[in-house]
Amino acid sequence: MDHRKLYVDTLIGQIRALDQFGTWVNKSDEDLLIEKYVKSKEDLKNIPIIADIDEMQIQDIRLIYQAVALAFEKITGVMCSVVMEMSHEGFGRVVVYTGNIVLCTKSFKDAHRFSFRELDKLKDEGEKLLTKACDIYEKYKNL
Amino acid sequence: MDHRKLYVDTLIGQIRALDQFGTWVNKSDEDLLIEKYVKSKEDLKNIPIIADIDEMQIQDIRLIYQAVALAFEKITGVMCSVVMEMSHEGFGRVVVYTGNIVLCTKSFKDAHRFSFRELDKLKDEGEKLLTKACDIYEKYKNL
Numbered sequence: 001m002d003h004r005k006l007y008v009d010t011l012i013g014q015i016r017a018l019d020q021f022g023t024w025v026n027k028s029d030e031d032l033l034i035e036k037y038v039k040s041k042e043d044l045k046n047i048p049i050i051a052d053i054d055e056m057q058i059q060d061i062r063l064i065y066q067a068v069a070l071a072f073e074k075i076t077g078v079m080c081s082v083v084m085e086m087s088h089e090g091f092g093r094v095v096v097y098t099g100n101i102v103l104c105t106k107s108f109k110d111a112h113r114f115s116f117r118e119l120d121k122l123k124d125e126g127e128k129l130l131t132k133a134c135d136i137y138e139k140y141k142n143l
Numbered sequence: 144m145d146h147r148k149l150y151v152d153t154l155i156g157q158i159r160a161l162d163q164f165g166t167w168v169n170k171s172d173e174d175l176l177i178e179k180y181v182k183s184k185e186d187l188k189n190i191p192i193i194a195d196i197d198e199m200q201i202q203d204i205r206l207i208y209q210a211v212a213l214a215f216e217k218i219t220g221v222m223c224s225v226v227m228e229m230s231h232e233g234f235g236r237v238v239v240y241t242g243n244i245v246l247c248t249k250s251f252k253d254a255h256r257f258s259f260r261e262l263d264k265l266k267d268e269g270e271k272l273l274t275k276a277c278d279i280y281e282k283y284k285n286l
Contacts, residue, residue, distance in 0.1 A: 083236050085226045093226050095238055100245045100279055136243055140286060 001075060003134075007126035008033075010074065011067035018059075030119065036060050037122050039115035053090040053112040061086075061114050062094070068104050068129045069096045075134060086111060096133065101140045103133035144218060146277075150269035151176075153217065154210035161202075173262065179203050180265050182258035196233040196255040204229075204257050205237070211247050211272045212239045218277060229254060239276065244283045246276035 012029045015036065019025070024032055037060070039047075062084050069080045078098050086092030090111035096104040108114065116122040155172045158179065162168070167175055180203070182190075205227050212223045221241050229235030233254035239247040251257065259265040 081236065081238075083226045083228045083238050085228055093224065095224075095226050095240060097238060097240065097245050097248070100283065102240050102243045102245055105240070140243065140283060143282060143286070 003071070003075075003130045004123055004127040006071050006074065007067060007130045008123055010071040011063060011126065014063050014067050014070065018063075033122060034119055037064075037116055038119055039113075040117065044113060044115070047113050049110065049113075051090070051112050052088050053086065057112060057114070058084075058086050061108070061111060064126070065094045065096055065104060065106070065129075067126065068133060071126075071130050072096075072098075072103060072133045072137070075130075076137060078137070098137070100143075101137060103136055104129050146214070146218075146273045147266055147270040149214050149217060150210060150273045151266055153214040154206060154269065157206050157210050157213065161206075176265060177262055180207075180259055181262055182256075183260065187256060187258070190256050192253065192256075194233070194255050195231050196229065200255060200257070201227075201229050204251070204254060207269070208237045208239055208247060208249070208272075210269065211276060214269075214273050215239070215241075215246060215276045215280070218273075219280060221280070241280070243286075244280060246279055247272050 008029075012032065015032060016024065027035070062082070065084065066082050069082050072078070072080055080096055080098035080103060082094065082096050084092065084094040086108065090108065090113075092108045092111055094104075094106050094108075095102055116125065151172075155175065158175060159167065170178070205225070208227065209225050212225050215221070215223055223239055223241035223246060225237065225239050227235065227237040229251065233256075234252055235254055236250045237248065238245055259268065
């Protein structure tokens with residue numbers, strides 16, 4: 001199965017599912033991902049190094065890992081859970097796990113600056129996380 | 144090593160470390176644990192089924208699992224992490240993990256009512272969680 005496509009489709013699905021008021025109906029998938037996750041070096045210069053993170057941004061970061069979980073479920077049929085903890089200062093940690101196996105984990109500093117330089121980097125990252133999650137699962141599942 | 148004693152000592156240590164203002168200096172360890180974690184059926188009747196959970200209570204629940212993590216570190220010398228997520232309504236989840244191994248996990252409903260009927264039950268639970276964490280680690284560590 002094509003992990004890259006599956007990941008991106010799942011992420012888009014998650015984002016659109018949260019679009020209660022249809023605000024993003026006329027936006028293309030690419031534009032939506034870029035708006036949420038892609039920031040150029042220029043953009044980053046305008047974001048302070050130390051700042052509070054808002055609920056919306058925490059949710060957007062969560063979706064990245066929730067999409068890993070959901071895509072993993074689609075591939076393996078195995079349920080998994082996402083737990084994320086984030087302080088108001090943007091320090092935090094997320095873990096995706098199933099049973100006794102950690103499939104994916106990431107810690108954050110400066111989460112309010114969380115972003116990718118270009119869209120392909122986001123797709124690369126999603127593909128990498130998903131493939132790694134599947135590999136870890138294969139390795140540990142029979143114990 | 145005596146997991147029960149180690150767990151309780153670690154939990155007490157964690158609680159006392161947070162006693163910035165010396166409020167609990169004159170309280171015995173047992174009294175402190177009872178005050179924080181033991182609620183009789185009578186006590187529970189006076190706590191509403193649906194209510195908000197405050198930061199202090201979230202912290203107290205976190206300590207239960209942080210003590211598992213810390214006691215595990217004392218035994219094995221292996222670092223582990225605690226990630227906890229809790230909504231204001233008292234729904235949440237906590238996971239203690241090291242590397243790719245989940246050592247301990249628990250999900251909450253009604254976390255504002257989180258308590259043990261008697262002190263021994265708390266000690267039992269701590270001992271059980273710690274022993275289980277060590278067993279899981281032994282099983283998975285060589286992969």
